[in-house]
Structures are given as structure tokens and as C-alpha cells.
Amino acid sequence: MQTHTRKKLEIIVDSPLVPRVTALIDRIGATGYTLFQSIGGRGAEGDWREDQLTGAQQKILIKVIAGEETANRLLENLSGELERYSCIIYVSTVEVIRAGKF
């Protein structure tokens, strides 16, 4: 089957900051994104799990699939604006089936 190469950005960020990241994704012009909830983990500051009433430290995983150029622009903006948010960003190359969607 014919597939097309795209970039996948995965961003893990605290839930209060999600609106800022999604606004940025919209501004850069990526077609869409998907949000995932997490249930717990461990980081530089110790263990955490999602039982905080505040949601202040609830980690949300945002997945974005975009063309290379859009992905790079998103990455530049994210590392600039969101550096201090202690978020985790990683990129991988993926194959998509419908090229027009991304």
C-alpha cells in the first residue's frame, strides 16, 4: 500500500497549559491533534499520580501529525515559548495512509 512520510510530535504538558499549546498548534496551521490523559509516573521532582484535585500537575499527552515543514515550525515555537513549562517534546517519523489529511 502507498504510504506517505509525515512527522509526529508528542508533547507531554501539565493540563492547565494545554490551551496554550493547542492554540499554538492552531496558529501554526496543523490540521489537528489528539489529547490523551495519563494516570501517573515519575519525573525529576518525584512520583506523581493523577489524584490531585487541582489538576495542576495532571499530565496530558498531545499528539500532532503534520508535514515536515509545519512540524519544524511547531517545534521551534514550542521550544521557544514553552521551554520553561517543563514539558516533554519528542518527534518521530511516521507513515500515514491518507496524505491529504495531514
Add this chain to the structure above:
Amino acid sequence: MLDAVAMAGSNLLSPMVLFFVLGFLAAMARSDLSIPEPIAKAISLYLMLAIGFKGGASLASHGVDATMIGVAAAGIAMSFLLPMLAFILARGLARLSPIDAAAVAAHYGSISIVTFVSASEFLRMLGVSFEGYMVAVMALMETPAIISGLWLARRYLQRPDSGRGQVLHEVFLNGSVVLLTGAFIIGAVSGTKGMTTVAPFIDAPFKGVLCFFLLDMGLIAANRLRGTRAISPGLAAFGILMPLIGGAIGVLIGSVMGLSPGGTALFGVLSASASYIAVPAAMRLALPEANPAVYLTVSLAITFPFNLTVGIPLYLAAARWITGA
């Protein structure tokens, strides 16, 4: 003195505190006991709705007086000014960075709804009456501290302010503020008649629901304490000293304003307690540089348990002593 000890004892043996202790011990012993997060959230919403409504209904039956206006103004002033004191103490005693200290300071100017609710149930248990409008004072004290905290942090930030509109939105339309204030207004408008209508939902199950919620708070506090690397002895000392100082100032101001002994004790509780619902979310948004593990742990795992077990009877004893009751 003997009276104060007896009071402290009856607080420690109240079902609310015992359920908190149960949750705390269960989590410390790594039991798999846990309350699903959506349920805990729903219970916290129920508590805000019920306490807001009860306060409003009580205002409707007692009316507005000059003391109430004065106490409301004093509450707002306390919420603005306590963070300044907390900032100095957090810098000096806990040796926090300026940004972390500012975020922590905002928490201590604001209030903890569950601490207030537990204190008012404790007063009811002892038959001590208090002004119903203290709930409204609590709602007013929730947010000014956020503005103070951000103001304190601004001088140390290496960046222009961003997303101010979003922060203001978070401050004034935060779910807890909206529900608490809204339920208070509904209670005030519908009055005693409204209270009779909804009492089976709002009044009868209230204490049991509070026990359930405190069980969860115990689990959360202990899990925080167990997993964290953010607590230093200085920060722990801050988490106990700051509520004592805030509580003393609050009791003093409450008595000067002419509140009843019960009301004075509650004003002390409001000044002593630290937020862990509204402020952390606002700080995460507005001050992402501050370490959330620091402010959540000290507020949730040190100050809250301290106030619940030792603080509340202490502030009541101080209020009784200073008002001569």
C-alpha cells in the same frame, strides 16, 4: 487550658479527622485503597455547592449588617497582604527561590474550603454558633492572593508577562469560585424556604460526604508526602509556622471587627489555611517556572493536615480567649 485540651481531643476523635487519618495511614502503608478521581471531584463540587447554599440561606435569615461589610473588607485585605508575609518567610525560612516563594505565598493568602468546612462542622459539634456570612468572606478571600503572588513574582521574571487575559479568566471564572459564589447567591435569594426544599440533599448527607472526602484527602496528602523530593526541613517548618502566624493575625482581626467567638475562630481558620484547588491551577498557568511539587506538597501534605488536626481547635481556643468567651 483544660478546656482547650478537651477541645483538641474531641476534634481528633471526630469522624472527619479519623477518616482523614485512615486515608493517610492507608496510603502510607501502600494500601491499594483509592477513590476514583471523577468521584472525588464530584464530591468536592457537592461540598462547595452545599456550603455556599447554607451560607447564603443563613445570610437571608440574619440580614446584612455593618460587621459583615467590615469583615468582608478585612478578608480581602488579608488575602492581598498575607502573601507578602508568606513570601518573606518562604525566602528566609524555607530558602525557596523567589519564583517558588511567590507561588507558595499565593497559596497562603488564599483559603482552603475543606479546612473551613471541617472547622465549621467542629464548631457545630461543640454547639458554638458563628456568622453564616463567613462563607461569603471565604469566597472573597480565595482570589486576591493570586494577584499578589503574581505581583511578587513579576520582579524576578526574565520575561514579559504572557497570557494575562487567560490568567484573569482563570482567577475569576475558576470553577470553585463560580460554584461557591453562585450557590451562595442562590441560597441568599431562596432563603429559609429554599433551604427547607433542598435540605435532604444539602444538609442531611453533608457530614457523611465530608468524611468520605477527607478520606480521599488523607490518601492524597500521604501519597504526596511519600513520593516527593520537594520537602526540606525549612519548608516543613514554613508549612506549620505560616498557618500559626496567619491564624493569630486572623483571630486578632476577627475579634477587633466584633465577630462572635465562633466567627473569630473561622476568620482565624481562613487566614491560616492554604489553597490547594484554585491557586495551584492558576499558578501553573501564570507562573510555569515555579515548581508545582513545592507548593502542592507544602499546602496539601503539611499545612492541611496540621490545620485539620491541631490548628482548628487551637484557633478556636485563641478566639475564645481573646473575645473573653
